[in-house]
């Protein structure tokens with residue numbers, strides 16, 4: 001089988017990249033498990049939380065906001081985000097974690113699983 005791009009891993013990162021490339025390249029996604037999304041993707045709480053994580057993770061999360069709030073026409077039959085009240089808690093020992101909550105950012109929203 002000949003293909004332009006081989007992506008290793010069918011988590012959200014791999015399949016998102018595949019979807020982005022698929023209109024202009026032939027793409028194959030290689031997954032070691034019996035189903036896509038088996039690891040971190042399948043365990044996600046599905047929260048869109050721009051105030052979670054360090055600067056790099058927060059930037060990646062923020063970059064997805066436009067798509068989640070205004071997906072392309074025909075992408076989904078329902079809104080992708082719903083407002084959600086979330087309480088983050090952490091022990092004092094975690095206060096200097098490398099995964100701090102970012103200040104002054106939008107509150108978390110839940111990503112619809114429908």
Ligand SMILES: Cc1cc2nc3c(=O)[nH]c(=O)nc-3n(C[C@H](O)[C@H](O)[C@H](O)COP(=O)(O)OP(=O)(O)OC[C@H]3O[C@@H](n4cnc5c(N)ncnc54)[C@H](O)[C@@H]3O)c2cc1C
Pocket residue numbers: 008009010011012013014030031032033036037038039040041042043044045046047048049
């Ligand atoms: C409990 C939990 C809750 C979470 N909650 C949230 C949340 O609310 N909001 C949020 O934004 N993020 C959340 N996250 C983080 C989020 O789930 C991850 O950042 C995201 O799913 C990572 O996606 P990924 O595609 O990079 O990795 P993965 O989903 O782990 O995908 C990587 C894939 O690559 C495959 N793979 C690896 N090596 C090979 C190989 N050599 N050959 C073939 N396949 C291979 C693996 O089997 C796996 O399927 C949570 C994570 C966890 C664990």
